[in-house]
Amino acid sequence: MARDGLSNDQVRDLLLRTRRIAVVGASDKPGRPSNGVFNFLLGRGYTAIPVNPALGGRSVHGMQSVASLEDAAPLDMVDVFRRSEDAGAVVDEAIRLGAKSVWLQLGIWDDAAAERARAAGVTIVMDRCPVIEWGPLGLPNRIPAGA
Template sequence: MGFENPSREEIGEILKHAGNIAVVGLSDKSDRTSHMVSRAMQQRGYRIIPVNPAAAEILGETCYPSLQDIPEPVDIVNVFRRSEYCAEVARDAAEIGAKVLWLQQGIISSEAAEIAREHGMTAIMDRCIKVEDSVTLGGR
């Protein structure tokens, strides 16, 4: 059976109950998509935890070099990395007990989705979290 993203309703429920969102590959450069999307999500009330080994702070939040370095629970791991790195990120997300592995628009990794499924995580691929938040939750 091939991969299928959760329904829009399920995605809305995931976002409605999301606490911490760790963003792997979040850039400290304000003109990068990862930065713009994460800033918008932060402005919508989500807690964004940056994961980038090259920065100390992004969007006013402490930046961590890896998922394992985050000292608190993570609900969603939002990934802004090329597909070939996503299986490793999925394993790291499973290790920290994340509930959702979210690969941003344009990122697809069947291996990462399979790792997520094997560890009881929901996998979402090739979808922008900011767009899904706007579509499913509107003005909340």
């Protein structure tokens, strides 16, 4: 089992029931992992919102960026591209805004923030990437509408 304590079935179900994802730390630079993951999520049928105040409202793969997580609400999932030491504040904000889940990307974990999320009924994924998980989980090319 992964560091986050979730089984493959739980991660698969999470990705299938999620529709709207705020990507914190999204970049408009093609070489950045957050840019590639953002494009992957759009290509799989998610509504993805880039969250990054440094983008100044510029678009990422045709989606206008927003400066704050609150501007991206309502939230199904918050996908976090921030250092581990900064992730807890994003998790707390996601909890406050009523997100159903938080996904911390590869190399990112915060066990204390994960406990706060779980206590609030928020599913938390840590140290994983949806691009890497997708194929091994047997997920379709696009998420089915209404799944």
